[in-house]
Amino acid sequence: MTDTLPPTPAAPNGRTRWIVLGLLLGASAIALVVWVQRGGGGFEEREQYFPRSTPEATQAWTEEMHLRGDAWADVPDPPGDGPVVRARYWLARDRYDMDVRRRGSRFVVAIRGVAEHLYGGGWAAYGEGTITGDARDFRDAVATFSWSCLGLRYRHASDGLGRIVFSKDGADCHAIYMAWEAPQIWAKSYGERHEEGDEPPAYGTIRGQIPIDPVMPRLEAKRTYRADVRVVDLGGRPLSGAIVQLKGQSRTRVQTDATGRAQVVFQGKQALLAQSFAAGRVGYRNGEAITFSGDHPDAGDAPWPVTIELAAIDLTDNPDYAWNHAYAADDTNDAMACGTCHPWHYDQWYESRHARMADSGHVTWEVEQMKLGDPTAPEDCRGCHQPAHAVTHGDAPWKPRGVMAGNHCDFCHKIHHVKDARASGVFGAYGIHRPDPKTSGRPGGIHTVFGSSADATYAYMGASYNPLFQTSHVCAGCHQGGGRWRDGAVPKIDTFEEWKRWAAERPNEEFRSCLDCHMPGAATFDKEGRAMDQMAWDAQHRSPQDVHSHRFLGSEAAFGRHALEVTVTKRLAEDGSALIVDVAVTNSGAGHKVPTGTWSKHVVVGVWAERAGKALKQIDGPQAWLDGSVKTRLALAPGDWRNPAGFILGVRAKSDVKETQGLPRFWQAWPADQIVDRRLAPGATRRASIRFELGTGEGEFAAEVRVLHRRGWLTRGAASVPWTIGPNDPPPEVLWWRIRK
Numbered sequence: 001m002t003d004t005l006p007p008t009p010a011a012p013n014g015r016t017r018w019i020v021l022g023l024l025l026g027a028s029a030i031a032l033v034v035w036v037q038r039g040g041g042g043f044e045e046r047e048q049y050f051p052r053s054t055p056e057a058t059q060a061w062t063e064e065m066h067l068r069g070d071a072w073a074d075v076p077d078p079p080g081d082g083p084v085v086r087a088r089y090w091l092a093r094d095r096y097d098m099d100v101r102r103r104g105s106r107f108v109v110a111i112r113g114v115a116e117h118l119y120g121g122g123w124a125a126y127g128e129g130t131i132t133g134d135a136r137d138f139r140d141a142v143a144t145f146s147w148s149c150l151g152l153r154y155r156h157a158s159d160g161l162g163r164i165v166f167s168k169d170g171a172d173c174h175a176i177y178m179a180w181e182a183p184q185i186w187a188k189s190y191g192e193r194h195e196e197g198d199e200p201p202a203y204g205t206i207r208g209q210i211p212i213d214p215v216m217p218r219l220e221a222k223r224t225y226r227a228d229v230r231v232v233d234l235g236g237r238p239l240s241g242a243i244v245q246l247k248g249q250s251r252t253r254v255q256t257d258a259t260g261r262a263q264v265v266f267q268g269k270q271a272l273l274a275q276s277f278a279a280g281r282v283g284y285r286n287g288e289a290i291t292f293s294g295d296h297p298d299a300g301d302a303p304w305p306v307t308i309e310l311a312a313i314d315l316t317d318n319p320d321y322a323w324n325h326a327y328a329a330d331d332t333n334d335a336m337a338c339g340t341c342h343p344w345h346y347d348q349w350y351e352s353r354h355a356r357m358a359d360s361g362h363v364t365w366e367v368e369q370m371k372l373g374d375p376t377a378p379e380d381c382r383g384c385h386q387p388a389h390a391v392t393h394g395d396a397p398w399k400p401r402g403v404m405a406g407n408h409c410d411f412c413h414k415i416h417h418v419k420d421a422r423a424s425g426v427f428g429a430y431g432i433h434r435p436d437p438k439t440s441g442r443p444g445g446i447h448t449v450f451g452s453s454a455d456a457t458y459a460y461m462g463a464s465y466n467p468l469f470q471t472s473h474v475c476a477g478c479h480q481g482g483g484r485w486r487d488g489a490v491p492k493i494d495t496f497e498e499w500k501r502w503a504a505e506r507p508n509e510e511f512r513s514c515l516d517c518h519m520p521g522a523a524t525f526d527k528e529g530r531a532m533d534q535m536a537w538d539a540q541h542r543s544p545q546d547v548h549s550h551r552f553l554g555s556e557a558a559f560g561r562h563a564l565e566v567t568v569t570k571r572l573a574e575d576g577s578a579l580i581v582d583v584a585v586t587n588s589g590a591g592h593k594v595p596t597g598t599w600s601k602h603v604v605v606g607v608w609a610e611r612a613g614k615a616l617k618q619i620d621g622p623q624a625w626l627d628g629s630v631k632t633r634l635a636l637a638p639g640d641w642r643n644p645a646g647f648i649l650g651v652r653a654k655s656d657v658k659e660t661q662g663l664p665r666f667w668q669a670w671p672a673d674q675i676v677d678r679r680l681a682p683g684a685t686r687r688a689s690i691r692f693e694l695g696t697g698e699g700e701f702a703a704e705v706r707v708l709h710r711r712g713w714l715t716r717g718a719a720s721v722p723w724t725i726g727p728n729d730p731p732p733e734v735l736w737w738r739i740r741k
Contacts, residue, residue: 045188045210049093050117052203061114061153065122068152068335069112072460075099075126075443078106079234079311087138089173089191092208094120095200098175098191100138100164107131107143109164110443116203121153126443126459127162129290139170144290146276147177148459150335150444155328157341159458159540161274161290164191176212178274183540186213186273217294219268227264227291228303231256231279234311239281242310243454243465247276247288248540253454263303276540277306280454280465284310285442288457311441313433313448313464315416321434323388324410324446326350326403336445336460338409344524344532348550349409356728357385358406362711365723366600367398370667377483377667383425384478387411391426407478413449416466418473421496422481429477435462453546472499472514479514479597489669498592502682512591515548517559523549555595555709560603560736563590564680568739570609570703578619578691579609581703581741583646585687587680594649594680595709599666602650603679603736604708608638609645609692612699618645621690627715635693638704638740641716645690646705652676662713707737 053061077084080103089098096113112124129145131138143164150157160178167173171193179187189208192201219225231242238260245253246266254262256279264277273293280286289308296304325331327339327346339346349355357363363385370377382390382398389396389405416433423429435447442448444460452470456463468474473496480496483489503511522544524532531544553559565588570581585605587594595601604624609616617635624646636644653664654674664670680686710733714720721732 043215045207045212047093047207047210049209050119053116053118053120058114058116058120061121065112065114065124065152068333069122069124069150071333072124072150072335072444073110073112074440075108075110076440077101078103078108078128079441080104080106082135085135085137087170087193088196089193090200090206091173091175091191092189092206093204094208095203095206097200100143102131102135102138102141102143104135105130105132107145109143109145109147109162121151123149123151123153125149128459133166137170138166138173140168141166141170144292146288146290146457148443148457150460152335155335155337155340157458157460161276163290163292176216179209179211183274184213184272186211186216188212213273216273217292218272219293221267221269221272223268225266225268226301226303227266227275227277227306229256229262229264229277229279229289229306229308231260231262231281231287231308231310233284234309239284239310242279242281242284244277244279244308245455246270247278247455247457248542250455250543250546264306276455276457277308278455278457279308279310280463281310282464282466283315284312284464285448286454286457286463286465287311288455314436315433316436317432318434318436319392321437323392323404323408326408326410330404341458341461342409344526345550346409348524349552350403352550352552353554353730354407354552355403356406356726356730358389359400359402359726359728360385361723361726361729362600362732364398364400366598366667366712370665373665374668378424380424380427380482383423383427383429384482385425387426387430387478391432410446410449413451415468415474415477416450417468418477420481421473421476422485422491423477424482425478429481453542455540455542470513470515472496472503475514475518483667484669487669488671490672490675492666493597495592495596498596498681502591517591518552518554519548519550521545521548523551555601555711555730555734557734557736560707560709560734563587563594564603564707564736565589566705566707566737566739568703568705568741570701570741572701573691577694579611579616579694579701579703581607581609581645581690581692581705583607583688583690583705584685585649585680585707586685587682591682593677593682596679599651599663600712602648602663602710602713604641604648604706604710605646605686605688606639606641606706606708607645607688607690608636608640608704609690610638610702610704611695612697614695614697614699615640616692616695619691619693621645622647622688624648629715639706645688645692647678647686647688649679649686652678702740704740705737706735706739709734709736 082103084101084103086101091098094113094116096111098111100109107129109127114122125147127145127147131141131143133141145162147162148159158181162177164173164175173191176188179185188210190206229244231239240256240258242256244262249270252264252266256262275291276288278288287308287310289306325334325337328334328337367381386405388411414432415430417431419431420428442462446461448462450464450466454465476496482492485491522531524547532547533541533544565586567584573580595603615635615637618633623643625643627642630642654676718732
């Protein structure tokens, strides 16, 4: 063995920092990779490390590991019946404590420790898989598994694949695993058996982090391979309708038949050294089975036999479950915060309107107006705006609350199904599954997360495939219904039904879902502008198209310009008596009405005309009645909203002839025949021809059209907002279009 040290590296920044973080994850985080080929084609095992950290740093990391990691140290035994056999090993130079357990052919491994190199720190990992040999011990056994790692110093996660080969007497072992969380780089470490409570050997006594991938068997890159995958439950019963794929390769996705079987076809270059076959089914946790290249040397072109076991989930909702924080800043000792492993998605969500629905100044004002104007109105706002708080505390009074009361990561990904979209969020629409916090079936404290990925297998998260998250129905629980719909009145929000009508009319069922527009794939970027290709620090990378944005964009300017096509022309009347401005606004991009949602939202199309820079007075044509205090038409400069020429896209009361009374209250009991819906349905166009006086003097005519989205009734713009705008509130009005001709 040769042990050499590289020069001390420079402090990381930019892309280098992310690479260094990749080096730090789990047991694979110890070394720089250096390969030495011996003459004659031989291979010499060598290990190479970053310089060792100071004792003071190691001590600090050890304390941090106990502070932030001990809460998640307990891991479950392998599932099933029968005795569990356990053994412990010190592994690698840093003598990590590795606990291995088997029950029959099922295997789990728990390993943790402090990496004592320059960029080290505390970490813990958990792996699940299968093991060969006598079920009574580990002698001459081979365990093949996937592992999930929880980093503590840099607050990150990773996963990968591994194999442990035990010696004939079980006293020693060696582990081969993905290094740097990269599927093409593998390392090897040795282990020595010990008893619980034994003092670890001196640092560096055991060899580890030996680059090993050059001598590992590999598939032929351009050859096509097949796996005959059988998906069963823990009792061995076949599971039909399960989604199966090579992990990280969505194009290999297939579905099991009535016998629980499916054939996965892939090319060698998609998984050269080891292959993870993942499966997911509604009501079960995602699972995977691992093969290593060389496991089937005699298979030829025949499919490899692969069996994936899925564990059923108890879908009982447990109110004792405490919501998991969105970010560790809320609890500095909580390594399980969602933003720890998904920092990009956390940042997107935190800046979104979803994160602000529980304390938005506009929403709070609307609730207060509802209570003052109609004390009998159903107070169901909290079911959507504060669902995490409402499902926990029931019918509590409305008051502004923080992000953990609303639509945060853990809440949304605990939605299992939609019961009745006409109800309001957790008040009858959503079926929530909060796991039993006392369960011992998973490591960590989250236990269950529903999502659209059948190949997400990070153990501390407990992912469960749920196709609901690929559909518009997951949005329907909050973006449909509410109010007095049970009494036959128009619901507060009708967005989902608007979308359904639009989707039903699409030829060949070619329609976009809510997620396609509002949570697009390949829209999450790292600091250097590259589309993200992974959920967290996954060794099995995903396509950027499989990584969805969590910004939940909707009324932003870019979305408004995509939704509406606006054309403007100006011309003189044939008799030369007036300037005519023709405006056409078409809903060409939205699969629902524009605007959609509650009736307080509306779009104002304002039209102005000038001659030589002087405002011209409107003669006739539609007028956007916004300010009831202005009774006559005025010569208005562009941007003056005192009832300019134009129109309003919104819901009006039928009795409101001149539109001077504001918008009808969406929470009142409005029968359909008492309102006029002047919003634009998908594909619809609203046109207007507006005549302006020619004015006096000489000079060029100019026309200007502005299209403005507003959240509430603002007579003269943002200055007339009746609610208090909080620091994180969305703007009360957004300019979508400004066209000057």
